[in-house]
Amino acid sequence: MWVVLLTDFFLFLLLAGIGLYSVLAYRSEHLRAAWRSVIMRRMGAVSVVVLGFFMGIAILDSVHFHPRLEQPTERATHSNEILSVFDVLVGPMRTQVERTYSAPFAWRSHNKEAMEVEGQVVRGYPRLEYGGAHLQDPERERAGDIAVRVLSGAAQGALVWSALVLLVGGLRRRRAPPPDVAPLPWRWIAATVLALLALIGVAAELVGAYHIFGTDKVGEDVLYQTLKSIRTGVLIGTLTTLIMLPFAIALGTMAGYFRGWVDDVIQYLYTTLNSIPGVLLIAAAILSLHVYMSAHAEDYASLAERADLRLLFLCMILGLTSWTGLCRLLRGEVLKLREQDYIQAAVAFGVPGMRILWRHVLPNVMHIVLITVVLDFSGLVLAEAVLSYVDIGVDPSMNSWGNMINSARLEMSREPVVWWSLAASFVFMFVLVLFANLLADAVRDAFDPRVQ
């Protein structure tokens, strides 16, 4: 039984928007050239591939459903639990839960526990229930076992890759590129895809037998958590802009175009909002969400829905605090555009203002919007972590890098140190933000007329 959470809905809306934009961009020569120049840069191409990978996980993780009960009764056939397609795909990572901490690739617990050995209770490190459970003599066999699995996983990844290369190569040969256009950096793209596929292959081989990034305090797989966090990060980075865009575009262009009292009101609005420290605004709004939720507790059947609403609300608030920058940029640009001949001509012909805005002004400021959206993405992902530290981020039950860092903070004082939660969130967050930044650079170089 499929479930569409609110954020899922918005994510699909966003995807539809991206699809629409791609069609438009493909038709418009100017946009196509600009995007081509994004991808032509090696870093741009690699970033698109890597971000596409992250986006793919987020999308898979956004297709939710109620699983069927094992023993359905007449009236209830589905459990209340909400799973996503991603949860099903990663199978063992979600279900193989240990008792408590274990290190990456460990076969025994990280902590000493009381256990029975030959009828006597001693304190020692018990074997894990799943991690390395298939090994007879883990101390000797483990390294070899891991090596075999890594090699076979990488080989499988490479196999899939070769098939893919052949396929794409065949398609490309059939359609020869026009000679005057610079070739795309296919080698870089192929290398990135190979690396990703090999990683996926290795991970797929390993997850059933080991916890690649160890387990957390209650024995959940850390890799699973950090992969689930991708959806949260991506949603915060994209939905926030999606929500703020209509306001920022409408108000920004109107202020610049109509000037006069409209401009005054809009300027007052964003100066006022802009003057409030963002953290305080977010804190207040999150608290008010709590009120709303406790007043309407019966509306939320499951934890996932509640956490989801909180995430959406956080996006809205972040959007509210961040639209002012874009609004100001647009206003400035429109002020300049307004003096252009073709717009003055349209005004002289008596074309209604709204129509001029839609037909002539908007297309000419879209590059600013695009650059802002891409630039904001990484900042928003980083902001989530900081907000969760102050307890005003996403729901504590939700997987997110901020929540992971927040609990990992305390783990650093353990002896021996529990470093893997921090490391896992660091690696994934770093990769996502890094490539988002690189893409942002490429997009800015391609679209910003000042840079050109």
Place this chain on the structure above:
Amino acid sequence: MSFNLRLCMLTAVIFIAGCDGVWNNPYGLSEGSEDMVYYSTFSERPQFLDPARSYSTTAYQFIQQIYEPPLGYHYLKRPFALRSLSAERMPTVRLLDAQGRELPPDTPPNQVRYSEYIIDIQPNILYQPHPALARREDGGLRYHNLTEADLAAINTLSDFEHTGTRELIAEDFVNEIKRMADPRRHCPVTGILGEYIVGFTEFRERIKAQQDEWSFDLRPYSISGVQVESRYRYRIRLHGVYPQFIFWLAMPFFAPVPWEADVFYAQDGMSQRNLNLHWHPIGTGPYMLTENNPNLRMVLERNPNFRGETYPSDGDPGDREAGFLRDAGRTLPFLDRAIYSLEKESIPRWTKFLQGYYDMSGIGSDSFDQAIQYSGTGEAGVTDEMRERGIDLSTAIALTVYYMGFNMIDPVVGGTSERSRLLRQAISIAVDYEEYIAIFNNGRGIPAQGPIPPQIFGAHLGEANLNPHVYRWREGRAERRGIEEARELLRQAGYHKGIDQETGKPLTLYYEAVGAGPDAKASLNWLRKQFAKLDIQLVIRATDYNRFRAKMREGAGQIFQWGWHADYPDPENFLFLLYGPNAQVDNDGPNSTNYRNPEYDALFSQMKNIPNGPKRQRIIDQMMEILRHDAPWAWGYHPVDYVLSHDWMINNKLSTISYNTLKYHRIDVDRRAQKRAEWNAPVVWPLWLALIVLIALIATALIGFMRRERERAR
């Protein structure tokens, strides 16, 4: 990075010059080493230090060093024994009839109209030096008619040039009781005091009626049931019999406050400077608060006028061997000063403890494995690493219970129906508190068999204490009943495999979660797993504490966890958590589950008024059986306090009920200084490495620069 490193080097040089090879000492160089100073922490700034108002552990760790109520607990004896503190002796209790005639002590409680406590205080006790008591040469109070001009140069209390003192008199104790009745003081326990102290409520109503006209000097007004008899004697008259009142006399609520302080602080301009009794107490205890900067640190200093109490010379068996009686008979206090630093994060607190900058420390669950190991028999001890550092462990069962409550007015989990009772029992078995304690408390707790923790009268030892509905006794220890039994109970309740047989829908329960700390997510996941064992879906509704309380008052919650820390070591203080008339919903009382069982309530009224003995034990046993059968709580656990201390700390026996233990502590200052120097030698090689890297970087840059120049020149 060049500039950072240069800065590092620069400061490093300053440190080397300044602090004998130790760079990370968090205390100033100005600390005199000849004083005996105790270093500790506080994690949250105490909100109120006014004894009439404060009611929290954070505040008690300070004010119990400063204020002395008439009674206190013996430092070494367990179970806890009351003894006199500022009182001369234990109070005399008289039972009276309606006409005020004395009744024999064995009169049944229902025939007693009043009971009267007569308290004699010790003469010659002096207050700490304080500007509120400073007098001019002509004998008038120096700082009681201050103008704005006088206050111009005043920012903190220590800016007042003169201080004074005076002798403690019975009237000061009476003054404090009037202060508690004063609605402007927001005393949190007026409800219960008004119920017992004769005239308390009338006095309160009178003030409230004309709040704005009453001055803060309460001397002209009086509570009919609280009277000064002589300079050193006062008496408190109570309605009926309330044997637990004696414990109240050991709480800071009943500590003396001089009227001069109220008048002094009520002057205009004082509160704008944060000068009030909440921040600057005035007491007769062994210490006085000399620096109150809740953003940074609080400093307690020895009260030079302290009455000269001596270290106890008797204790529990074993105390002499443990070294707790080495200082028997010596004059208290030992420490010259106690510095409490604000430490909100657990990482820095623990690290500084290991570096020797804090003398004692609790153990966060994250550093537990580093500090504690269990022997084969399950006994806790410090790890070898700790032993090498000379760190000792002391443990004590806290007078606390953490429980999972079922809202008894909820249609699903509550009510008196057999169905809901079976559901509650099933959940009680399924929620495995042994595992909870092991995972989240590192084993620092014992699963509760009922509301009363061990060490309190009414709780048994061993098998007699067992809750037979959840546990069975096997091979000398309690063993939780298996999950199959819980499933069977659930089936009997009509929720076979988590499906409501009446509606056919899966059973979904709601849990009210509070807070969002780093551990919250893990423990919520754990909780969900416990319910999943019964195929019950648990929906977690997370709120903040504020909203949680509101929900509880409305009776809107379903399942929740809460805790209770005893005010005094008497079973009544735990059993009243389930007494019907104390229900949270109707009366805003402490009975959070709104449990109401007439039989239990009748037994409670009986139990309350009789002294500890076989008769009381019998009644308590009956009450416990009713509770265990009805299962309004899944009984949860009693935490065990683990405290680590360095070996230079002398005389620290853990007490879970009283906080006024600072005066007993002593410190071997030389040993501490030596250890600190030993443990904190900075690791310097990265600085040199950084310097080399820096030089290499500059060199490469220069070479590149010169090459370019040459190329350009060509």
Place this chain on the structure above:
Amino acid sequence: MTAYIIRRALYAIPILIGVNLLTFALFFVVNSPEEVARLHLGDKQVTQEQVEAWKYERGYHLPLMYNGEAEGAEQFTETIFYTKSVRLFAFDFGNSDSGRNIGHDIRQRMWPSLALAVPSLLLGLLLNTTLALMLAFFRGSYLDVGGVVLCVALMSVSALFYIIGGQYLVGKLLQMVPISGYDTGFEALKFLVLPILISVVYGIGSGTRWYRTLFLEEISKDYVRTARAKGLSEQWVLFRHVLRNALIPILTGVVVLLPLLFMGSLITESFFAIPGLGSYTIDAIQRQDFSIVRAMVFLGTVLYILGLLLTDISYTLADPRVRLN
């Protein structure tokens, strides 16, 4: 000029009123004064009577926006909004919900915040311009490319990692500085070294990259080409012309930050237990102390507006061609 400043200052008033209205609405929709009172009255049993008394003492017993029981102008003045906001405009912040005087606390906590923020800003500025100048000098070389990639990498790391990592490495493993805490006077230095170091390192990525772009923009301008064509050496051009001209946007970018330095850094301060205004705000948020939060919002807004004004003024000082109107 003076007229302009006065006009800008007057423009701030409606903004401040708007900010006040907004925060007020947010806070009092979220939590009724009743709930706040219960929160602040303590942990155990609280009676309705105590709640009323508490509200009365702090002026929360009044209606929120409109008082139907009063007469005339008092219908609007005898409200929580009016009594709590008018006092803010006179910078009288009143008492916090837990009873301490906010103005007194702010004056006390301002100094640690400045002691942390000012050196971080100056050191960061110095370091970042140096590095950026270096990258601009070697533009196009591997050093430049590597430097820019490094900058992007540094930018991609969350601030939390810098703090956790720094504290763990320098404080715990190397034992070079106290883990956390603060002291007054000269003693503060040893507590500040690590937080300042971390803030500076955290700023390197974005700062250097941004300044590098400014320098490159300047280098591509005609006058630089002319100067070079005249045969001036590269470092002479860089230092005398490029640096001087690029400093204008750099410095004006800094000026807008200056007043906000008072507000302190939220996370660094609370991690290192520095008793500044940043940790003050965090504490207030977590304790839901509305009076403090409202005071800080007001102060933050005032300082922000002040920063904008200073920026405008510094523009005119730096570049005489810009005229304010």
